[in-house]
Amino acid sequence: MVNVRDIKTAVKIGSLVLKNPVMPASGTFGYGEEFASFVDYNLLGAIVVKGLSLEPRAGNPPPRIIETTGGMLNAIGMENIGVHAFIKEKLPFLAQFNCAVIANVYGETVEEYQKVAEILSGAKGVHALEINISCPNVKKGGIAFGTDPDTVHDITGKVKQATNLPVIVKLSPNVTDIAEIAVSAQDAGADAVSLINTLTGMSVDIISRTSNIANLTGGLSGPAIKPIALRMVWEVAKKVSIPIIGIGGIMSPEDAVEFLIVGASAIQVGTANLINPLATMDILEGILAYLEVSDIMDIKDLVGSLKTERPREE
Amino acid sequence: MMTVCKAVAAGNVASNRELIDGHFLMNVKLPLSLERPLPGQFLMVRIRGRREPFLGRPLSVYEFQRHVKNVTCEFLYRVVGKGTQFLSQLRLGDAVDVLGPLGRPFEIYPPNRKIVLIAGGMGIVPMTYLAGHYRSSGAGRNMKIICYAGAQNADALVGIERMQTCSDTRISTDDGSRGYSGLVTDLFARDLRTYDPRETAIFACGPRPMMKQLAVMLKDKSFPCQVSVEERMACGVGVCLGCVTAVKDDWGKRQYKRVCKEGPVFNIQDLIWD
Numbered sequence A: 001m002v003n004v005r006d007i008k009t010a011v012k013i014g015s016l017v018l019k020n021p022v023m024p025a026s027g028t029f030g031y032g033e034e035f036a037s038f039v040d041y042n043l044l045g046a047i048v049v050k051g052l053s054l055e056p057r058a059g060n061p062p063p064r065i066i067e068t069t070g071g072m073l074n075a076i077g078m079e080n081i082g083v084h085a086f087i088k089e090k091l092p093f094l095a096q097f098n099c100a101v102i103a104n105v106y107g108e109t110v111e112e113y114q115k116v117a118e119i120l121s122g123a124k125g126v127h128a129l130e131i132n133i134s135c136p137n138v139k140k141g142g143i144a145f146g147t148d149p150d151t152v153h154d155i156t157g158k159v160k161q162a163t164n165l166p167v168i169v170k171l172s173p174n175v176t177d178i179a180e181i182a183v184s185a186q187d188a189g190a191d192a193v194s195l196i197n198t199l200t201g202m203s204v205d206i207i208s209r210t211s212n213i214a215n216l217t218g219g220l221s222g223p224a225i226k227p228i229a230l231r232m233v234w235e236v237a238k239k240v241s242i243p244i245i246g247i248g249g250i251m252s253p254e255d256a257v258e259f260l261i262v263g264a265s266a267i268q269v270g271t272a273n274l275i276n277p278l279a280t281m282d283i284l285e286g287i288l289a290y291l292e293v294s295d296i297m298d299i300k301d302l303v304g305s306l307k308t309e310r311p312r313e314e
Numbered sequence B: 001m002m003t004v005c006k007a008v009a010a011g012n013v014a015s016n017r018e019l020i021d022g023h024f025l026m027n028v029k030l031p032l033s034l035e036r037p038l039p040g041q042f043l044m045v046r047i048r049g050r051r052e053p054f055l056g057r058p059l060s061v062y063e064f065q066r067h068v069k070n071v072t073c074e075f076l077y078r079v080v081g082k083g084t085q086f087l088s089q090l091r092l093g094d095a096v097d098v099l100g101p102l103g104r105p106f107e108i109y110p111p112n113r114k115i116v117l118i119a120g121g122m123g124i125v126p127m128t129y130l131a132g133h134y135r136s137s138g139a140g141r142n143m144k145i146i147c148y149a150g151a152q153n154a155d156a157l158v159g160i161e162r163m164q165t166c167s168d169t170r171i172s173t174d175d176g177s178r179g180y181s182g183l184v185t186d187l188f189a190r191d192l193r194t195y196d197p198r199e200t201a202i203f204a205c206g207p208r209p210m211m212k213q214l215a216v217m218l219k220d221k222s223f224p225c226q227v228s229v230e231e232r233m234a235c236g237v238g239v240c241l242g243c244v245t246a247v248k249d250d251w252g253k254r255q256y257k258r259v260c261k262e263g264p265v266f267n268i269q270d271l272i273w274d
C-alpha cells in the first residue's frame, strides 16, 4: 500500500499549481474571514471568494433562501462589497496563508468583466480569476451571458486580454449543450473551466401562493444537483483538453472522487460548507484515504479514469 | 463582540417533550468545549447524518447549564414546518450537531435601569434567558424586571412559568382567553407613559408585525430598545448572505445586514420594516 505522504496531489490550472484539488465554491465561503477559525487554509488547494463586481451591490431583498429536497435555492443577487473594497479590506487577510486565492468575477456587461479582471490583476495576492458567466447580460435583456457560445468566446477573449492571471470560466448548467460552451471558452483561451453553477429553480408556498424566494426564482445547489453536475463534467471532459474543476452537490469524499473519475482535475465544495464548516477539510482527508487504499500514487491517474465498459462477470 | 466557535459540537438529546400542543422543550447534552451563549445569541441545530432536513435551524437558548462532565442546553420551539417537525420526533439519545454560540448578543445595561421585556409567541425564549442572566449576575439580582408576554390564546401561552423570576409579568392574548385582550404591544402601550426613558431599557422579541408596531410606538421616544429578529438561515456564520434584513446605516441609507452576524440583535430604530 502507498504511504499517504508520498501521494502526489498537485494539480495545474494554467500556470497556477495547486497543492491539492480541494477548494470551496464561490459564495459559500464569504471572503474567507468567517471560516478561518474552523479551517486551516494552509491545507486547502485554493480559496475561492464571493463574486466581485466593479461597484458594491446590495443584492436581492429577503427571503433569499429556502431549503428544498436534498438542497436549497438561493437568490442572493450578487451582494458584494465591490472589487476595490475587496482588495483593500479583505485580500490582506487572505495573503497570510500559504494558499492560492481565486477571485470570482461578476459583470453585467463585457466591459465590466474586463475592468474587474484588470483591477484584480494589479492586486498582490490574487492567483487566478474565475469568471462567473451565469450573470444576466443587462444589454441583452437579462439573458445570462453563459447561454450563448459566441458571447462566452467574446468575454473569455476580452478577459484574457485584460489579465496575465490564469482564467477559469465558470459554466452555467442552464443550457442545452454545456460542452459546446466549454469548447468556446477553451478556443478563446480559457485556462480551465469550472462547472456547474446553480440550476434555476422555484419553490412555492401553497398557503399564500407566493414564491418562497422574493426574487421568485433561485439557484438550486446541494446533493440534489450532483447527478446532473457529474454528467455535465463528463460531457465537457470528452470535448476539451484544459483542466476541469467539478462542482455540484459534493458533500463527501466519495462524491468528490466521482467527479475526479469522470474527468475533473479539481473540485469545489459549495453548499456542504453551509451545514458543516469543516466540509473542505473532511473531503480532502477522505480523498487522500481513498487514494491510499486504492494504491494510487498520483491523483492524475484517477482523473478521467471512468471505465465505460462494464467488467464482464466471472 | 463576537464569539468564535472552533467546531461543530456533537450533542445527544436528553429529553424532548411536548409542553403544549405543538410546542416542545428539548434538552441536549453537549461537550464542555461549548461556550456559554450570551443572551441574544443562538445555535444552529442539525440532526446528525440526516439529509432531510438538510440545513440546520437557528434556535435561541432557553437555558444553559455547566456540569462536571458536560453542558446542557435547553431549547423551546414551536413546530411550524418540516425542520421543526423532524426535531420534534427526536428521542432520548438521538444525535444532534450544534454550531455556536452565534450572532451578536444583547448589550447588557448596568443595574441602574429598569428592564422591560416584551415577548410575542416564541420570543419568550431569548427573553427568559436574558432575564435569567440579569438575575444570576450579582448586581442584577435586585433589578426591577417587567415582562410583557403575549400569545394568540391561552393554550399557546408557553414558557411564562419561568418568567416568575421577573418582578412583574403581564400577559395578553389576542382572543382575551387569558390576561389582557389584545396585542402585547397594546398592553405595553397602556403603561408606556409610566416609564422614564432615562431609567428604562427595553428588550423585545416576537413576530415581525409586533416589532414593527413597537418601532412605531417608540419612534419619537428616546428609550434604548434592542430587538432580536428572525430570518431564514443557511450557514448561520455569515458566509452565504442568505439571512439579510434591511437596516439604516449611520447616514440613514438603506442596506442589508446579516441577521446571523450583525444580528440577530439590532437597535430597533435601525431596522427598516417594509
Ligand SMILES: Cc1cc2nc3c(=O)[nH]c(=O)nc-3n(C[C@H](O)[C@H](O)[C@H](O)COP(=O)(O)OP(=O)(O)OC[C@H]3O[C@@H](n4cnc5c(N)ncnc54)[C@H](O)[C@@H]3O)c2cc1C
Pocket: B042, B053, B057, B058, B059, B060, B061, B076, B077, B078, B079, B080, B081, B082, B083, B084, B085, B122, B125, B126, B229, B230, B231, B232, B233, B259, B264
Ligand atoms: C436567531 C433565531 C432564533 C430563533 N429561536 C427560536 C426559538 O427559540 N424557538 C422557535 O420555536 N423558533 C425559533 N426561531 C425560528 C426557527 O428557526 C424557525 O421556526 C425554523 O427554522 C422553521 O423551520 P421549519 O423547517 O420548521 O419551517 P419552514 O418549513 O422552513 O417554515 C415554516 C414557516 O416558518 C417561517 N420560517 C422559517 N424559518 C424561519 C426563521 N428562521 N425565522 C422566522 N420564520 C421562519 C417560514 O417562512 C414559514 O412561514 C429562531 C429563528 C432565528 C433566526
Ligand SMILES: Cc1cc2nc3c(=O)[nH]c(=O)nc-3n(C[C@H](O)[C@H](O)[C@H](O)COP(=O)(O)O)c2cc1C
Pocket: A025, A026, A027, A028, A050, A051, A074, A076, A078, A104, A132, A170, A196, A197, A198, A220, A221, A222, A223, A225, A247, A248, A249, A250, A268, A269, A270, A271, A272, B240, B241, B242
Ligand atoms: C448561497 C450561495 C451563493 C453563491 N454565490 C456564488 C457567486 O457569487 N458566484 C458564483 O460563481 N457562484 C456562486 N454560487 C454557486 C456555487 O459556487 C456552486 O457553483 C453551486 O452552489 C453548486 O455547488 P454546490 O452544490 O456544492 O453548492 C453560490 C451558491 C450558493 C449556495
Ligand code: FES
Pocket: B232, B233, B234, B235, B236, B237, B238, B239, B240, B241, B242, B243, B244, B258, B259, B260, B261
Ligand atoms: S445564514 Fe448564511 S450569512 Fe447568515
